[in-house]
Amino acid sequence: MYKAHILAVDDEPLICQVISEYLERIGYFCQPVIDATNALLELKRHPYDLIIIDIIMPGRDGIWLLNQVKTHFPEIAIIMLTAIHETQIAIDCLKMGAYDYLIKPIDFDKLALSIERALKKRHLELKVKEYQAHLEEMVTERTAQLKEAHEQLKQSQIEIIHRLAMAAEFKDIGTGAHIKRMSEYSAAIAKRFGMPPHRVELILYASPMHDIGKIGIPDYILLKEGKLTPEEWEIMKQHTTIGASILSGSKFELLRLAEVIALTHHERYDGKGYPRGLKGEDIPIEGRIVALADAFDALTSKRPYKPALPIEKTIDIIKEERGRQFDPHIVDVFLDMIEEILSIKEKYKDEYFT
Ligand SMILES: [Fe+2]
Ligand SMILES: [Fe+2]
Structure with missing residues (x-):
C-alpha cells in the first residue's frame, strides 16, 4: 500500500519529532524540517504529497513558505499548524490555498482527520487534472484528424472539378x-x-x-x-x-x-x-x-x-x-x-x- 509522504515544518525540534513519530505510527512517511528554507530544499529533492507548516519561525515564516509551495509545488496539499489564534490569518491562509488551519496545542485526532481529507481532496484534484489533460489530448488529436479529412475532401472536390472541366474541354x-x-x-x-x-x-x-x-x-x-x-x-x-x-x-x-x-x-x-x-x-x-x-x-x-x-x-x-x-x-x-x-x-x- 502506498504511504503518503508528508513534510512537517516546525522550528521546535520537539514538536517536529512528536508529529513525525505520530504520523509514522498511523501509516505515513514523515520527514521533519525545522525551517522554511530547508523545507523548500527538501521539496526540491523529494516528491511530497502534503506539507504541515508552522507560521512563526525564525527566518522565513510559514506564510512565506505557504506562498512558495503554492507557486512552485501547486500539487502538494498544505495544512497550517500554528499557535496563532487569529481568524483573519486563518482566513488568509485558506485563501492562499491552505487546505486547513489547525491551532496548537496539537489535537492529534483532528490532525489525522485533516490530513486524510486533504490527501483525498488532492487525489481527486490530480485525477481531474489528469482527465482534463487526457481530454485535451483527445480533442487535439480528433481536431487534427478532422482537419486532415476536411483537407482530403476539399482536394478530392477540386480534382473532380478539374476532371469535369477537362471533360468539357477535351x-x-x-x-x-x-x-x-x-x-x-x-x-x-x-x-x-x-x-x-x-x-x-x-x-x-x-x-x-x-x-x-x-x-x-x-x-x-x-x-x-x-x-x-x-x-x-x-x-x-x-x-x-x-x-x-x-x-x-x-x-x-x-x-x-x-x-x-x-x-x-x-x-x-x-x-x-x-x-x-x-x-x-x-x-x-x-x-x-x-x-x-x-x-x-x-x-x-x-x-x-x-x-x-x-x-x-x-x-x-x-x-x-x-x-x-x-x-x-x-x-x-x-x-x-x-x-x-x-x-x-x-x-x-x-x-x-x-
Ligand atoms: Fe467560353
Ligand atoms: Fe476557355
Whole structure:
C-alpha cells in the first residue's frame, strides 16, 4: 500500500519529532524540517504529497513558505499548524490555498482527520487534472484528424472539378492545360486586383468550369474546322447558358460563383458580348477577370484550327480591346503583372499535360 509522504515544518525540534513519530505510527512517511528554507530544499529533492507548516519561525515564516509551495509545488496539499489564534490569518491562509488551519496545542485526532481529507481532496484534484489533460489530448488529436479529412475532401472536390472541366474541354481543345492556365491567370489577376484570399481561391477553383456548357454543344459545331454559320454560332453561344444551368441552384459558394463565371465569361465591357449583352460593371467582376484570362490563353495557345499568337501581338490585341472587349482597369492590372502571367504560362506548358 502506498504511504503518503508528508513534510512537517516546525522550528521546535520537539514538536517536529512528536508529529513525525505520530504520523509514522498511523501509516505515513514523515520527514521533519525545522525551517522554511530547508523545507523548500527538501521539496526540491523529494516528491511530497502534503506539507504541515508552522507560521512563526525564525527566518522565513510559514506564510512565506505557504506562498512558495503554492507557486512552485501547486500539487502538494498544505495544512497550517500554528499557535496563532487569529481568524483573519486563518482566513488568509485558506485563501492562499491552505487546505486547513489547525491551532496548537496539537489535537492529534483532528490532525489525522485533516490530513486524510486533504490527501483525498488532492487525489481527486490530480485525477481531474489528469482527465482534463487526457481530454485535451483527445480533442487535439480528433481536431487534427478532422482537419486532415476536411483537407482530403476539399482536394478530392477540386480534382473532380478539374476532371469535369477537362471533360468539357477535351473534345475541342484536347488537354487540361487551358483550364489550368486560365484559372491560374484568373486567380493571379484577382489577387492583384486586391480581392480577399478566400475570393481569390474561389475564383481559382470556379473558373475551370467556365466552358462546362460545351458538353451540350453538338460535335458538328464544336469541332467544325471552318467558319460557323450564323445559326451555328447562335448555338455555340449557348454554352454559356447551358453551363450556367448545369451549375445553377447550388448551395455552395464555389458552384454559385462557377455559375456566374460560366454565364458571363463572354460578356464584353462595351455591351456587345453574349448571352445577355451586359455592359461595364453590370458584368460581375469575376466574369470580367475570367474573360481576359480566357482570351489571353486562347490567343497565345495553339489550337487544332489555329497557331499560337506571339505574346507581343496578343498584348497589342488586349490593348486595342481595352474598354471594348475588356474592362480597362483589369487590362491595366494585367499588363502591369505580365511577368507573373508569363511565368504561369511557362509553368503550365501544353507538354506538361500530355
Ligand atoms: Fe467560353
Ligand atoms: Fe476557355
